[in-house]
Amino acid sequence: MPRVSVIIPTYNRAEFLCSAITSVLNQTFQDFEIIVVDDASNDGTYEVVSSFNGNGIKYIRHKINRGGAAARNTGIRASTGEYIAFLDDDDEWMPEKLQMQVDLLQISPPEVGAVYTGYLIIDRVKGEIVDRKTATKRRDLSNELILSNYLGAAGSSILLRRGCFEKVGLFDKGLSSSQDYDMWIRIPREFHFDCVEKSLIKYHFHKNRISNNLIALINGREMLLKKYSQFFESHRKSYSLYHLGLGVLYCYTGNIKRGRELLVQAIRLYPFEIRHYFNLFLSLLGADNFKRLKETKEEVVVSFFRW
Numbered sequence: 001m002p003r004v005s006v007i008i009p010t011y012n013r014a015e016f017l018c019s020a021i022t023s024v025l026n027q028t029f030q031d032f033e034i035i036v037v038d039d040a041s042n043d044g045t046y047e048v049v050s051s052f053n054g055n056g057i058k059y060i061r062h063k064i065n066r067g068g069a070a071a072r073n074t075g076i077r078a079s080t081g082e083y084i085a086f087l088d089d090d091d092e093w094m095p096e097k098l099q100m101q102v103d104l105l106q107i108s109p110p111e112v113g114a115v116y117t118g119y120l121i122i123d124r125v126k127g128e129i130v131d132r133k134t135a136t137k138r139r140d141l142s143n144e145l146i147l148s149n150y151l152g153a154a155g156s157s158i159l160l161r162r163g164c165f166e167k168v169g170l171f172d173k174g175l176s177s178s179q180d181y182d183m184w185i186r187i188p189r190e191f192h193f194d195c196v197e198k199s200l201i202k203y204h205f206h207k208n209r210i211s212n213n214l215i216a217l218i219n220g221r222e223m224l225l226k227k228y229s230q231f232f233e234s235h236r237k238s239y240s241l242y243h244l245g246l247g248v249l250y251c252y253t254g255n256i257k258r259g260r261e262l263l264v265q266a267i268r269l270y271p272f273e274i275r276h277y278f279n280l281f282l283s284l285l286g287a288d289n290f291k292r293l294k295e296t297k298e299e300v301v302v303s304f305f306r307w
Contacts, residue, residue, distance in 0.1 A: 004032040004098060004159070005081030009071035010089035014044040016204075021052055023092040023202075029099035032085075033058065037075045040065040069171035069179040076165055084160050090124070090204050091156040097200040101159040104194055113164045113191025117157040119201035130205075135195035142188040155180045157201045164191055172227075177213070177220025185228065214253050221246055240270035248279055252294060254287040 006024050010017055017036075024034055038045050038061040049059045060074055072086060083105060087093060101115045108115070121131040141151075151158070168186040171179045187193075225232065225242060232239040247262030263280040266273070282290045 002031055002033040002081045003102065004029070004083045004085055005075075005079030006032050006034045006085050006087060006098075007037065007072060007075030007079060008034065008087045008089055009037045009039060009068055009075060010041065010045055011039040011065065011068075011071070012041045012043050012045070013089040014041070014048050016090040017045060017048045018051070019092055020087055020089050021049070021057070023094075024087060025052070025055060026095050027093065027098045028095050029102055032098065033079070033081060035060065035075045035078055037071040037078075038062065039067070039071045067173060067176075069173045069175065072179075073170040073173070076170060079162075082162060084162055084165070086155050086158065088156045092202040092204075093156070094198075094200040094202070097157075098159070100196045100198070100200065104196060105159060105161070108194055111192050112194050113167075113187060114158050114160045115194045115196060116151055116159075117196040117201060118199035119157055119203045120199045122202050122204050124204040132199050134199065135197050138194050139192045140188060141184075141193050151180075151184050156203060160187075161191075167191070175220045175223050175227075176216045178217070178224050179220070182224060182227070185231070214249055218246065218249050218253070221249070237270045237273070240266040240268075240273060240276070243269065244273070244276055244279065247283075248294070251279070251283050251287065251290045254291075256283055256287050256290070259283055 008017070008020060008024075021034065021036070024032070033056065035058045036049050038049075038059065040062045046059070046061070049057060058078060060078060062071065062074070075086075076084060083102065085098065085101075097117065101117065105112065105115050116135055118132070118134040120129050121133065122128065123130050135157075164187055167190040168183070172182050173179075175182055221242075225246070232242055243262045243266035247259045247266060249259075250256075250262060251259030260280065260283045263276060263283060267276045267280070270276075282293055285293070
């Protein structure tokens with residue numbers, strides 16, 4: 001039985017998948033299994049996985065596209081490791097990533113269920129490092145996760161004990177997006193977190209990321225808001241920030257009316273946040289100007305991962 005099960009869900013990302021798998025095979029820690037879950041791709045995904053013949057990769061293919069949550073769940077059910085790690089098919093790990101996390105989790109008490117790391121945000125087209133996120137917060141992350149998706153790109157950075165899923169369940173297939181954020185909200189109810197501060201993930205953003213599907217992102221966030229309404233409503237500031245994030249996304253897609261409604265609601269909930277007024281002002285300039293002014297690397301990252 002391997003110590004770690006590495007689950008790589010993938011869908012039509014054959015051009016990136018090879019680099020992701022290679023980054024796992026190049027780990028200094030080698031006691032792992034790799035499970036690639038192909039969510040009904042129609043490109044060369046199978047051929048990419050087959051090119052690693054001899055490396056013992058488990059390949060599972062869905063007959064129809066079922067979404068990221070279902071793909072992750074398929075991988076979890078097929079896994080045998082004591083620890084479980086996920087890697088998005090367009091991201092990469094630094095060679096020491098697993099070793100540092102396993103070492104930390106092994107000496108941690110049972111109440112620590114997960115270890116996450118810092119990560120680099122890289123523009124895949126330009127090959128430039130856009131930002132660097134350092135992991136610093138430990139133990140109970142409930143308050144941080146109330147305010148935002150503090151873990152950011154944790155889908156590729158986190159290493160979990162198998163017991164986490166036994167306690168809180170699998171990923172929610174009913175969400176069109178934000179399934180990872182939903183999981184990070186649930187885990188702190190049962191477990192603490194620890195972290196490796198070093199940036200050990202290359203998180204790539206590009207036009208083909210799922211998070212670039214803003215309609216799916218909005219729908220997922222709306223569903224998440226309903227699912228945890230009592231959770232958010234008991235914290236007015238976080239509730240207002242959630243409305244801010246949704247308002248920004250609606251404005252960004254051109255639905256200025258709905259976006260403005262949410263921004264006004266954000267102000268009513270918590271009038272002491274300057275970002276509410278700034279974005280409401282931008283919305284008054286029209287959809288095209290709003291999008292143009294928001295299309296900076298900092299704001300895009302905030303929109304996609306903090307809200």
